[in-house]
Amino acid sequence: MASHDHPHDHDHDHDHPHDHAPRWKHNGVRVIKGDQLDPNTAQTPGMFRQAAINHARVGAQKIWAGTVAIEPNAKTGVHHHGALESVIYVVSGKARMRWGDKLEFVAEAGPGDFIFVPPYVPHQEINADPDQPLQCVLVRSDNEAVVVNITDVEPVEKPETVYWVDPIHKHPE
Known part of the structure; x- marks a missing residue:
């Protein structure tokens, strides 16, 4: 009797939905x-x-996502992120972007607002509130940390002792 005569024979070439269950259970939606x-990222005072989402945690290949809490009045230096796109x-709180x-x-953003930073745009991120922390969700178009500091542009708002530093905004030396 040929194998196609037995509906439960598994020596044929087509896939059954249950054949993928283990793969999707652990490699599907997370x-x-x-x-x-995960707070096990480099931390900076302030x-x-x-x-939340990166290669190490979920196997993400093309994005990084997480949260950042920035103390009142914190500011980055002038920089860009190379070819990366960023969404904040x-x-x-109140964010100011220059x-x-x-x-x-210059533009400001508040709760519920999105900020898009295109590739290679020189910018400075600022917590515009002197009294309240700024809470944001950050998404980048790659897992690679890219930051290019621009030292020949004088910031309009000088960075202070507390800096906005996330996985790709390194603390100034």
């Missing part, structure tokens, strides 16, 4: 609970960041 973010979602060749442009 939910990262808010209380299970801020707290946690990774403001959860609470950008341009001389940081001549």
Whole structure:
């Protein structure tokens, strides 16, 4: 009797839905609970960041996502992120972004607002509130940390002793 006459014979070439269950169970959709973010990233005084989605945690190949909490008045130096695209979602607080060749442009964002930073745009990130921390969700278009500090542009708002530093904004030396 040929194998196709037995519906439960498994020596044929087509896939059954249950054949993929183990692969999808562990390599499919992942939910990262808010209380299970990874604080095992480089930390800097004045801020707290946690990774949610990265290569190490979930095998992400093309994005990094996490949270960042920035102390009042914290500011980065002038920099860009090479070919990376960045999205910042403001959860609470007030973010100010300055950008341009001389940081001549400025915009502010509050809770519920998204900020898009295109590749190679010189910019400075600022917690615009002197009293409240800035809570954000950050998504980058790659797992690789790219930051290019621009030292020949004088920041309009000088960085202070507390810096906005996340996995790709390194603390100034």
